[in-house]
Amino acid sequence: MPTPSLAALPIRRLTLxxxxxxxxxxxxxxxxxxxxxxxxLLTAGKGFGIDDPEGGLVxxxxxxxxxxxxxxxxxxxxxxxxxxxxxxxxxxRRLMRHVVSxxxxxxxxxxxxxxxRPLYEExxxxxxxxxxxxxxxxxxxxxxxxxxxxxxxEDLPAILRLDEEVFGADRTPLITRxxxxxxxxxxxEEDGRIIGYAAAWPNMDTHVVGxxxxxxxxxxxxxxxxxxxxxxxxxxxxxxxxxxxxxxWVKARGLASVTFNAVMTYGVPDLPxxxxxxxxxxxxxxx
Numbered sequence: 001m002p003t004p005s006l007a008a009l010p011i012r013r014l015t016l017x018x019x020x021x022x023x024x025x026x027x028x029x030x031x032x033x034x035x036x037x038x039x040x041l042l043t044a045g046k047g048f049g050i051d052d053p054e055g056g057l058v059x060x061x062x063x064x065x066x067x068x069x070x071x072x073x074x075x076x077x078x079x080x081x082x083x084x085x086x087x088x089x090x091x092x093r094r095l096m097r098h099v100v101s102x103x104x105x106x107x108x109x110x111x112x113x114x115x116x117r118p119l120y121e122e123x124x125x126x127x128x129x130x131x132x133x134x135x136x137x138x139x140x141x142x143x144x145x146x147x148x149x150x151x152x153x154e155d156l157p158a159i160l161r162l163d164e165e166v167f168g169a170d171r172t173p174l175i176t177r178x179x180x181x182x183x184x185x186x187x188x189e190e191d192g193r194i195i196g197y198a199a200a201w202p203n204m205d206t207h208v209v210g211x212x213x214x215x216x217x218x219x220x221x222x223x224x225x226x227x228x229x230x231x232x233x234x235x236x237x238x239x240x241x242x243x244x245x246x247x248x249w250v251k252a253r254g255l256a257s258v259t260f261n262a263v264m265t266y267g268v269p270d271l272p273x274x275x276x277x278x279x280x281x282x283x284x285x286x287x
Contacts, residue, residue, distance in 0.1 A: 006050075006091055009058060011098050014047025021057045022047070025081050032204045040181050041079060041285055044174050048099060050091065058083055059091045063099055064286040065106070066169035073169040074272065075103050077110040078285025092116075096123055100266065107268035111238070111261040111284035120264050128270050129263035131284065132247060135206060135236040136255040138228035146222035151185040151197065158194045159187065166213045167287075168272025174286065175211075183207065186226050188219045198223040199282070200231060209237040212280035217245045220279045224250065237280045246279060 014022065019042060023033040041047070045064035052058045061080040067073035077099060082092045100108065100123060111131060112120050121127075151159065156176065164170050178185055178199050184207075188196035196214030200207040209227055214220035220243070228235055235255060239247055240263075251257070261284060265271060271287075281287050 006058065006086060006089055007094065009050050009053075011048055011050055011095060014042060014049045014060060014062075016042050018042070018047065018049060018057070018060075022049075022060055022079070025057050025060055025083060026079075028083050029081055031081070034203060036181075036202060037283060037285070038079070040177065041283075044177055045076075045286065048095060048102075050095065052083065052086075056083070058086050059095050061095055061099060062285060063103065064174065066167070066171050066174075066287075068170055072103075072106045074268075074287075075106050075108050076285070076287035077108055078283070078287075080110075080116065093119055093123070096120070100124075105267065108266040109268075109271060109287055110264050111281075111287075112264050113259070113261055117262050117264070123266070125264040125266045126269075127262045128265050129275075130241045131238040131261050131263055131281070132241050133236070133238045133258040133261065133284075134247075134250060134255040135234055135258055137234050138224070138250075139254040141225070141229075144218045144222040144225070146188050146195075146219050147190070148186050148188050148222050148226040151179075151187045153179075155187055155194060155197075159197050162194060162197065163211070163213060166274050166277045168274070174282065178282075184227050184230055186223060188214060188223055190215075195219055196223055196277075198227060200227040200235070202233075203236065205233060206236040207231045207233045208283065209235055210280045211278075211282040212237065212239075213277055214279060215277060217243065217249075220246050221249055238284050239280050240275060240278065242275065243279055 049060040050058040182199035182201040
């Protein structure tokens with residue numbers, strides 16, 4: 001039988017059963033396999049993919065929705081990948097158009113590489129910011145007087161309230177999965193009140209710092225230093241470039257710039273929430 005054209009292949013929802021195929025797709029494009037992150041995103045979000053008749057996936061992406069059950073406020077698009085053998089044949093454009101259509105009037109956001117940005121601009125996404133990816137072994141001791149400690153189950157309601165206030169949308173399904181997903185979840189405290197929190201989750205040979213939400217730069221520094229003190233892995237994070245003081249601080253302590261990604265939105269002029277307290281996303285794939 002003749003092989004169906006790419007345009008005729010159906011787009012379907014992905015499940016955790018597709019985790020190996022998603023990891024294979026990442027590897028095919030020269031990315032790490034990132035099974036831990038794929039599993040988290042496929043559980044907390046919605047995966048979309050196109051099956052290859054010859055096995056595996058032609059393309060995949062994940063959409064993570066935020067807001068109440070009856071009113072979505074924002075959705076993040078990530079892990080948009082097309083198999084190398086099917087690249088530059090319009091597959092990514094078709095998949096993204098499907099996502100935009102499926103999300104209706106819900107505003108969208110994503111982090112775009114320089115390679116992917118032209119496609120997203122063609123679809124109507126606008127650049128609203130920039131994030132700098134950094135990685136390296138953190139050196140130095142905590143300098144701040146800000147108190148930090150490991151988060152407990154009793155902290156979760158306060159973390160959720162702070163996160164919604166700063167992020168600008170309810171992320172309960174995502175944040176409640178953090179204790180199981182991350183190796184560390186820490187809070188910063190003042191007078192018994194939580195003023196920031198951060199997680200460090202495993203990704204290949206690094207620990208990714210994110211989300212990083214803090215009252216101010218000193219609090220963000222204290223949280224990063226406290227996470228770094230409890231791991232021997234290199235750190236990786238994606239910091240909003242407007243946080244110049246924090247960027248200079250982490251670079252002085254061993255982290256080096258890797259690349260820049262454009263923060264883009266669709267259907268909304270800018271991201272909701274308070275960027276001054278939003279230092280780094282949980283992952284660029286989920287905002």
